[in-house]
Amino acid sequence: MICFVRFRELREEIKMAMNKKEKKLVEELQVIAALRWTDNVKKDMPIPDSLDLVAGYTFNEYSAEVRASCSTSISHNTHSPTRTTSQNGIEMYSTKGKALRALRHALCIKVAKELRAVDKLIEASDKEI
Known part of the structure; x- marks a missing residue:
């Protein structure tokens, strides 16, 4: 290391x-x-308890990107930190770095599952011989 x-x-x-x-x-x-396992990073910004707009970060696992986001107690937006567009408040990450680390962990889990599926196919193929 x-x-x-x-x-x-x-x-x-x-x-x-x-x-x-x-x-x-x-x-x-x-x-x-x-190819190393990374620790999970928990969201450190709870759902706000007021209508005040709170800015933070979220990630999208499928597009593998971190986005500036915002939330109130009743609405949120994962594409902009300035106004809400969707119902319900959300938890967020306080920094882009934390969101990136959480994204990396989510991608590790996703790829590990895909690799395990391939391993199962290999094991089944080896039994056929």
Whole structure:
């Protein structure tokens, strides 16, 4: 883990001095490093208890994006932090970073389920032989 952190610190300096083959290898290593489990981040902004507009962040797992959002006790908007457009208040994340971490965790779960489905097919295929 220490090596990975140090690598991230020097990444830009390293990229400047690398040829195309080395840059491709580093990119492959970064893809491998991305295969790690991340902790879940809970929404830290509860549904507001008043009609005051509260801004925060939400994510959309299917489009894999974080959006500035807003909520009151009775309505919300997950596309704009300035006015509500949908019924019911929602919980949100207080920072974009927290929402991004939560999105990453949700995507980890989604991909893990997809990989497990493939593993089951492989296991079934191996039994047929």
